[in-house]
Amino acid sequence: ARPPLAQRYLPGGIGAVAFDRIATGKLGGPSTLVAFSSGSLLNLAQGRFGPHSPSAVRWIATLGTDYGVIAVHRDSPYKRLQDLVAALRQDPSRIAFGAGGTVGSQDWVKAALLVRAAGRDHKAMRFVSFEGGGDALGALQGKHVDAFPG
Incomplete structure (x- = not known):
């Protein structure tokens, strides 16, 4: 049996801190997956996550409707x-x-x-x-x- 997927919550900048730490190699490795919100996606699309390419990390996402609350x-x-x-x-x-x-x-x-x-x-x-x-x-x-x- 495989061990459960380890999770780490890394707050900061609506995903910017996690993105930077993974993209620069300060955290994780090639098998690390990054979950993100639509807010992270918006900031990434606007170039607000710094000089790193979006392909610098492995993203996981869900396609669907993002309801407000x-x-x-x-x-x-x-x-x-x-x-x-x-x-x-x-x-x-x-x-x-x-x-x-x-x-x-x-x-x-x-x-x-x-x-x-x-x-x-x-x-x-x-x-x-x-x-x-x-x-x-x-x-x-x-x-x-x-x-x-x-």
Whole structure:
């Protein structure tokens, strides 16, 4: 029997850190596979992952639809999307969004579009940037942010 596939979570730059470490040989080897998100793919396509060729690593991916989500803690007062929109309509700065990436990332855009749907200016929203979605979800579980757009 083969041993299970070893996994390592390497946060940073929506996949940029993992890509750089594999491409430069600082991590892994010829049998290393790299899983990535659509955010990583977008940054790679835009040349934001540095001087390395995309073929410098072995990618694994799934073809399919990449749905967006707005998640809240199970104890959140916002039980439906409409509840969150109503709170944003009242005061967009009262909701702290936390996600991987920074201003302009796909997750930031999801939050900004939600604030806009509430009829408010996205510049008034609070957005906390994390190295990746795992860190942001940990912050949501700890109730350090109110919502996770992912």
